[in-house]
Structures are given as structure tokens and as C-alpha cells.
Amino acid sequence: MPDIDQLLRESAPEVTLPSSLGPAMAATVRTITSGSRKRTFRQGLQRTGTRFAVGVAALSLGAIALVSSPTWFDSPATTDQANNLIDPNASDFVLVATKLAPTDLPLPDGVALQDAIDQVVDQSKASSAPLVESSIAATYVRYAQCQWMRVWIDKQVTPDVASAALESLGDPGAFVAVDGGGVRRLENHEGTGASPDRNIDMALLRSLFEAECTNGLGDAPKADH
Amino acid sequence: MRSRDELAAQFENLATDYRDRLMGYLLKRVSFDDAPDLAAATLLTAWRRARVMPTDEEQAFWWLLSIARRTTANYRRGIIRQNALADRLRAVPMSVQPAVDTEAQLVLRDAIAKLSDDDQELVKLVYWDGLPINAAATVLSIGEATARKRMQRARKSLRVTLESEDDQITQRA
Numbered sequence: 001m002p003d004i005d006q007l008l009r010e011s012a013p014e015v016t017l018p019s020s021l022g023p024a025m026a027a028t029v030r031t032i033t034s035g036s037r038k039r040t041f042r043q044g045l046q047r048t049g050t051r052f053a054v055g056v057a058a059l060s061l062g063a064i065a066l067v068s069s070p071t072w073f074d075s076p077a078t079t080d081q082a083n084n085l086i087d088p089n090a091s092d093f094v095l096v097a098t099k100l101a102p103t104d105l106p107l108p109d110g111v112a113l114q115d116a117i118d119q120v121v122d123q124s125k126a127s128s129a130p131l132v133e134s135s136i137a138a139t140y141v142r143y144a145q146c147q148w149m150r151v152w153i154d155k156q157v158t159p160d161v162a163s164a165a166l167e168s169l170g171d172p173g174a175f176v177a178v179d180g181g182g183v184r185r186l187e188n189h190e191g192t193g194a195s196p197d198r199n200i201d202m203a204l205l206r207s208l209f210e211a212e213c214t215n216g217l218g219d220a221p222k223a224d225h
Numbered sequence: 226m227r228s229r230d231e232l233a234a235q236f237e238n239l240a241t242d243y244r245d246r247l248m249g250y251l252l253k254r255v256s257f258d259d260a261p262d263l264a265a266a267t268l269l270t271a272w273r274r275a276r277v278m279p280t281d282e283e284q285a286f287w288w289l290l291s292i293a294r295r296t297t298a299n300y301r302r303g304i305i306r307q308n309a310l311a312d313r314l315r316a317v318p319m320s321v322q323p324a325v326d327t328e329a330q331l332v333l334r335d336a337i338a339k340l341s342d343d344d345q346e347l348v349k350l351v352y353w354d355g356l357p358i359n360a361a362a363t364v365l366s367i368g369e370a371t372a373r374k375r376m377q378r379a380r381k382s383l384r385v386t387l388e389s390e391d392d393q394i395t396q397r398a
Binding site for chain 1: 245272
């Protein structure tokens with residue numbers, strides 16, 4: 001019987017990193033710690049096509065103020081335009097998440113869109129990582145999927161109703177593309193999703209629920225909504 | 226309270242001193258193409274939260290890995306995508322070689338895949354990334370005692386699988 005510790009150490013992939021990683025990493029970090037706001041300004045300028053000198057001067061002053069401020073990372077600005085990222089810890093994140101909530105999201109009786117918004121906000125804040133719009137939309141879909149699985153498992157709806165709703169939302173392993181804030185297109189994510197049908201084995205449904213929904217997305221909404 | 230300049234200096238030192246280990250962590254878990262984006266996203270998040278960065282450099286690295294872990298989880302949910310910040314890192318020719326496919330390694334790989342996600346990550350942090358158990362516990366945001374218990378459980382499960390496979394090979398022979 002081989003030594004398990006040795007086997008586990010030998011199971012690690014071997015990573016080879018060239019010396020050029022050093023300067024590349026240093027430049028990336030410098031951009032993050034000092035230059036990102038300037039780039040945001042330039043990109044924003046190109047995007048909006050603003051050419052007026054007064055506007056340029058005003059924006060420049062703003063950019064300089066942001067760069068030189070010792071607490072710039074407390075800024076409530078949600079979007080990092082340089083990287084198209086959304087900060088879930090920004091003070092206006094709830095507004096952004098609400099705006100992205102698909103109004104046609106199919107939810108079981110007793111679950112409101114506001115419940116979905118609350119969960120998406122909580123999930124996003126918990127991850128603390130920067131997000132993109134499609135990821136927020138995907139979390140809404142995942143929330144709806146988990147809620148339908150929950151009411152199916154709890155026998156609050158018939159398998160026909162639940163499976164039809166899940167079918168309309170796509171596979172449990174799917175993510176959504178954003179199109180006008182609604183649920184429009186679903187794609188199988190690396191083929192990992194199991195298609196729910198009305199004859200699905202309850203054990204499989206439960207295991208899917210355990211794997212995808214026990215992080216809060218499958219919790220029943222609180223009574224105060 | 227550290228000034229912005231002090232934080233920036235500490236953050237830059239951290240990224241310099243631990244760049245290989247951070248990239249190694251990511252390259253062992255995600256595809257070669259995605260590691261630069263995850264590194265950039267991890268650093269961006271870490272800088273935004275720099276005020277809570279531990280002053281001790283090693284503990285700061287564990288903190289950075291905990292952010293990398295959450296960023297990687299988001300990547301698996303399809304959340305992280307290419308961003309311009311990663312351009313420089315993407316240009317660096319990095320390479321990853323999987324472990325040699327011996328019979329024992331194949332069995333072990335299957336057995337690791339059957340562990341829970343958290344147990345898999347614990348095993349990888351300790352055996353792949355060389356972290357002590359208390360550091361792995363910090364990265365996973367769990368207590369050291371819990372980490373030890375989980376590691377014991379994971380090793381037992383892996384050992385049982387390997388022994389069972391060993392018996393089957395012996396019987397076939």
C-alpha cells in the first residue's frame with residue numbers, strides 16, 4: 001500500500017512560471033493601486049465622446065481627486081468601467097441589483113421578486129468579488145431554480161408544475177445571458193446540468209438541491225415580505 | 226490605521242513576494258487561459274479590501290488566498306470574465322503539467338473528486354499548495370480543529386478507496 005501523503009503531494013499539477021511573470025505582476029498591481037481610476041476616466045471619455053474642454057477639465061480634476069484620495073476604495077461608485085466590473089459592496093449596489101432583476105422571472109406562489117433581489121444582494125455581498133451584469137442575472141435564475149426545486153421537494157406544487165417552471169428556466173447548471181433585463185436565453189454550462197423532468201428521481205432532485213441551493217438560494221422567503 | 230501609501234506598499238510587496246504561489250494556486254484549479262483573469266480579479270478585490278489586510282505578510286498571503294478561493298468559486302459559476310487588467314499576465318507564457326497518470330494517481334484523482342468541495346479544497350491547500358493546516362483553515366474560514374477533523378476524515382476516505390482498489394488489483398492478478 002503506497003504512502004497516501006506522498007501520493008497526495010505527487011498528485012499536484014506541476015506549474016512552471018517564467019521570470020517574466022514578475023514584471024507583469026508588478027505592473028498589474030501598480031495599475032490596481034494607482035492607475036485604475038485614470039484609465040477609467042480615459043475610457044469613460046472615449047465612450048461618451050465628450051470633447052468639451054470644460055468637461056475634460058472637470059473630469060480630470062475629479063480623476064485626480066480620486067487617485068490622490070487616501071480612501072478612494074470607499075467610493076460608492078458601483079461600476080469599475082475600466083474592467084466592466086460591479087462592486088457588490090458599493091453603497092448603491094442594491095439599486096443596481098434591483099434594476100437587473102428580471103420582472104418576468106417565474107417564481108412559485110409565496111415567493112416575491114423582492115425575495116429574489118434580497119437573496120441576490122446577500123449572495124453577491126458574501127462573495128465580495130467584483131461581478132459583471134450577466135453574473136447577477138444568472139444568480140436571479142439560479143434563485144428561481146432553487147425555489148422551484150424547494151417547493152417540488154416540499155410537495156407544495158405538483159411535479160408537472162415544478163418541472164414546467166424549471167424547464168422554462170433551463171438546466172440547473174445553466175447560466176443566463178442578459179437581454180433587456182429579462183430571462184431570454186439559457187445555455188448549458190459545460191454540460192454539467194441535469195435536465196429536470198417530471199419523472200425525476202427525488203433523490204437526484206434532492207442532491208441537486210443540496211449541491212446548488214443550500215447556500216441560501218433555496219431558503220424559503222422570510223415571512224416579512 | 227495604515228495610510229493609503231502604507232497599504233499600497235504592503236500590498237505591492239505581498240503581490241511580489243507571493244506572486245508565484247498565487248498563480249500556482251490558480252493554475253492548479255482553473256484552466257490555463259482563465260488563471261490571469263482570476264489573478265487580476267483577486268488582486269482587484271484584495272486591494273478594495275486592503276484595509277482589513279493582515280499586517281503579518283504570511284497571514285496576508287492566507288487572506289489573499291481566501292479571496293482567490295472565493296473568486297475561483299465565482300469563476301466556476303460563470304461570473305468572472307476577461308478583463309483588460311489581466312492583459313499583461315495573459316502575455317506571460319506559463320505552463321501546467323498534470324500529475325503523471327499512474328494507476329494509483331488515477332484512483333486517487335477519482336477519490337479526491339468524490340470528496341465534498343470543501344474537503345477537496347482542504348486537501349489541495351495542504352498537499353498541493355503546501356500550506357500548514359492552520360493556514361488552510363484560515364483560507365477556508367473555518368476553525369483549526371474543524372480543519373483537522375475534516376482532513377482526518379478526507380484522508381481516511383482516500384485511504385479506504387486506495388486500499389479497496391489495491392485489493393481489487395491483487396485479486397485480478
